[in-house]
Amino acid sequence: MAKICYNNLMAKLYFRYGAMGCGKTMQLLQVAFNYEERGHKVCVIKPATDTKHGTKLYTRIGPERETDFCFDRSTDLYDRISKDYSDVQCVLVDESQFLTPAQADQLMLVTIKLNIPVMAYGLRLNFRRTDGGFEGATRLLQIAHDVEEIKTICECGHKATLNARFLDDKLVADGPDILIDDGKTKIEYRALCPACYERYLSMTDSEQLTEV
């Protein structure tokens, strides 16, 4: 059965990236809905590292959905999809920044060998500005056929491009990619423009506390 691939061209790997809270998951759910409304099957997946909402995709404004499967860093995504989901019309990946570079390449193989389009949604950058960021996002930026930004705004009204981690209302520019919530520290992420990120970073502790 012919897959939906735009203008009957080869299926493509799409990377849709944006800062925190730009509505990536919402867009993914909309695409899944559009396929299913027309009677097509999709495969919705996310990394098991994102355990906040179990195996579900969750959006702040309401819609949610169960995934078809969650994967860990050792999952061969091409193997799994070719075995169990070769009949779908589209593969949708949430939190794709957590892919390994090899898994991003496996998604490319899905488009080439199975002719199934893959739409990967994720962050472009982690919350630090000074390192290589998420390896999954970096690989997707390198190899995807089609890369597009989902825009969102900073609290000042300008375009937000950076993700900031706030611990007890204080911007913290260093630490692990994934932070375990110990229930004692308030963990919050905000999408900021570079100027606001710099402003929070240069504030003293007391200034930051009065700002929020």
Ligand SMILES: [Zn+2]
């Ligand atoms: Zn700003």
